[in-house]
Amino acid sequence: MTTRRALLVGAPTTLLAAQAAFAPSALAATLGGDSSDVDALERLMTRTLDGELGDQAIARQLASYITEAGFRWEYPTFAVREADSVVAYSFGYRSATGKVDPNTGLSDGAETPEPGPVNVLLADAVHAIARVRPVRIYAQWEIAQVLTGKHGMKDIVPIHPVKGPDGKTIYLSTDGVAKAVVAHAGSAQALGKVAVVGHRDHVKRCVLVSRDNGMTAAVAREVPLPVEYDPQSAQPWTRRRDAYLLSDLIAQLSMTRNRVIGELAGR
Structure with missing residues (x-):
């Protein structure tokens, strides 16, 4: 174990x-x-x-x-009792066979991936919020699976990967998850105040992306977030802190680049 x-x-x-x-x-x-x-x-x-x-x-x-x-790796917070909903973003997962695409971290489809230990900790954080405040919960499948299995929670809205035109599985990006949540809810406004749950090094960007998709989003300040890394994660960039922080830094700069170019293009 x-x-x-x-x-x-x-x-x-x-x-x-x-x-x-x-x-x-x-x-x-x-x-x-x-x-x-x-x-x-x-x-x-x-x-x-x-x-x-x-x-x-x-x-x-x-x-x-x-x-x-x-x-600047700090992130906005609010009191957990202010939350109307939770959006939980996963962090890596486990592959039983190890047969994964090193570029995406996705398995070859011949296995059922496992959430992995970091997503168990993220599910624990979601559960802690739900014990204080009954909220609608949207969670990537890795976290949703733990919430239903370990914590016995019901009425979770799981966010799963999607199939591409070629039939291959596409693992959703942080932005892809946010868009899927808004689509499930019908609108960002329907979510109310969103308590974002994510790995401590990922959660700043999770909040930024959630807000870019129209959510009123921050982190529940009373609930600690995991800082651990899983060296057996199927996604190589989530195995070690230096590798992930470089990835997140590039992702944040890409968001800024896209915003600047969008302004120039009149979008």
Whole structure:
């Protein structure tokens, strides 16, 4: 049986530690002012990029984008009792055979995937919310399976992968899950205030994507989120913290790029 000890814990062990505020530091003092390390670093990046590009306005923009994606991992919260619904995003899963596509993490279809230990922890977080507040729950299949099996919960709306035109399974992206939830609910407004559940390193983007899809979304502040990683996950980028954070950083910058291009295209 997989235990927490068998997981990689390359992260703070409490949510409070993960969200600790930056205090004024030697870096900030060196660069001038009494702001945080992150603010000081953004100023330093702006100066450096200005020297490289010769354009202070663009340097300021790029430094802002890089800072937000790479150096700010906090996320908005509200009290769990304010939630009207929960949207739970999974984090990896297990493949019994190990026969997976390394680019997608999907199995060859000849097996039934297993949720894996991190999704068990995510299901526990959803269950903790439901014990305080009766809410409508939308969960990716990995989490939904644990909610019904381990916790005996009913009326869960599971979000499953979809079939492509070629008949192959397409694992839904974070955005794909959000769109599927809105489609099930009929509208984003029908969800009310959404408590987002996700892995601690994924949840900031889960909230951003949920909001991009029209949801009034934040994280239930009283419910800790898992920080563990599963070295046996079928999705390689969810096996170790450095690999995942690089993936999430790129995904956040891609969201910013798409927004900027969309503005230029008039969308």
